[in-house]
Amino acid sequence: MFHILAADRVFILTGAGISAESGIPTFRGAGGLWRNYRSEEVASPHAWRRDPHLVWEFYSMRRRAAAEAKPNPGHLALAALEHTLHDRLFLCTQNVDNLHENAGSRRVVHMHGELFKSRCEDCDRPPFDDPNTYDPPAALPKCDCGGQIRPHVCWFGEVPYHVDEIFRALNECTIYIAIGTSGVVEPAASFVAHAHGPDRPGQGRAQTFYIGPEEPANSAAFTKCLLGKAGQLLPNLFLCD
Numbered sequence: 001m002f003h004i005l006a007a008d009r010v011f012i013l014t015g016a017g018i019s020a021e022s023g024i025p026t027f028r029g030a031g032g033l034w035r036n037y038r039s040e041e042v043a044s045p046h047a048w049r050r051d052p053h054l055v056w057e058f059y060s061m062r063r064r065a066a067a068e069a070k071p072n073p074g075h076l077a078l079a080a081l082e083h084t085l086h087d088r089l090f091l092c093t094q095n096v097d098n099l100h101e102n103a104g105s106r107r108v109v110h111m112h113g114e115l116f117k118s119r120c121e122d123c124d125r126p127p128f129d130d131p132n133t134y135d136p137p138a139a140l141p142k143c144d145c146g147g148q149i150r151p152h153v154c155w156f157g158e159v160p161y162h163v164d165e166i167f168r169a170l171n172e173c174t175i176y177i178a179i180g181t182s183g184v185v186e187p188a189a190s191f192v193a194h195a196h197g198p199d200r201p202g203q204g205r206a207q208t209f210y211i212g213p214e215e216p217a218n219s220a221a222f223t224k225c226l227l228g229k230a231g232q233l234l235p236n237l238f239l240c241d
Contacts, residue, residue, distance in 0.1 A: 002209070004175065006241040010085060011173035012078065013191055014093045014100070017180020017212045018230045022069040022099055034058060044156045052148060053136055059115070059151045060133035062096075066115055067131070071103035074179070074230030077237070079104035084240050090169040092162075094181065094188055096153050111160040111188065113153035122147025160187065170194050171201050176208045179230050183216025192221045211237075 004010060016026040027039040034042065041047060042058040071079075082089050082105050091108050093100060096115040100108045118130035120143035130149075134141060141149035154160050170176070176195035183189050195206040210216055210225040211233055219225050226233055 001239050002175070002177075002237055004085070004238060004240045008174045009088050009090070009169075009172050010081075010175045010177065011090045011169050011191075011195065011206070012081075012092065013176075013178045013181060013188060014078070014091070014095060014230075015179065015181030015185075015188070015212075016095060018072070018074050019069070019095045019097055019099060020180070021072045021074060021229055021231050024065055024069050024095075024097055024099075034061065040156050043153070045158065048150060048155070052140055052150075055151070056134040056140060057136060059153070060135050063115055063131065063133055066097040066099075069097065069099060071099045072231040074234045075099050075103035075105070077230075077234035081238055081240075082107065084238075090173065092166055092169070094185065109162050109165065111154070111162055111166060113151070113161060115151070115153065117152035118149045119152045120145060120147045121150050127152040163187070166191075167194070173206050176206045178208075178210050178212075178216070178222070179234070180212045181210075181216055183210075183218035189216075189218050192218060196221065196223070 020026055027034055042055055048055050078091060078100065082091060091100065091105055092111055093108060094112050096110065096113050098116055116129060116131050117127045118141065119127040123143060123145040125143060143149055170191055173195055176192060178192060181188060192208050194200060196208045198205065208222045210219060210222045211230055213227060213229055215225055
């Protein structure tokens with residue numbers, strides 16, 4: 001059990017593992033293919049320039065899969081923790097689904113974007129809610145300005161969103177917890193080293209923990225790794241002052 005004191009500030013990073021427990025495919029690693037394409041081949045600016053129809057077909061499939069998924073006990077436990085800690089909890093996710101929100105979390109930072117939002121690639125119209133699917137032969141969506149509408153997600157080779165806000169929270173946290181992450185994808189893989197680093201401004205070194213069924217590639221950077229599914233471990237893991 002993690003004892004969270006009244007003075008603690010908690011940073012939680014969630015990755016594909018927690019969504020996989022709700023049945024959402026990861027499309028990474030062994031067997032992580034879609035129609036014989038790897039995710040890098042359909043989730044990049046190059047793929048968009050080459051074949052936007054194929055990219056939208058991929059994200060339409062992902063929208064359908066995410067729309068059918070339900071939050072698992074891990075998502076619900078994190079929503080309950082937010083209800084207790086309020087702004088002392090910073091929940092950052094690499095996932096583009098909305099399972100955290102569906103579980104009741106209200107302050108979720110999506111560093112890789114949001115699957116059910118789209119944006120214009122040409123004008124400054126802000127990202128907007130978009131649950132639609134655009135499978136061929138459906139026409140590709142267009143903005144009022146005439147530009148193409150793309151998924152509001154961070155593709156391979158693009159800069160993640162909310163980076164400044166994330167690093168401010170990393171500087172302030174006293175407890176850092178990563179859940180269901182591979183420890184491979186940057187910059188998220190380096191968050192634990194930043195939180196535990198001796199030169200971090202603010203609170204000094206944070207305690208660092210990992211929760212997931214397998215050790216991540218950066219497991220040596222954590223104070224402790226708890227191996228198991230988030231849905232099984234998280235509901236009884238936190239004791240808050």
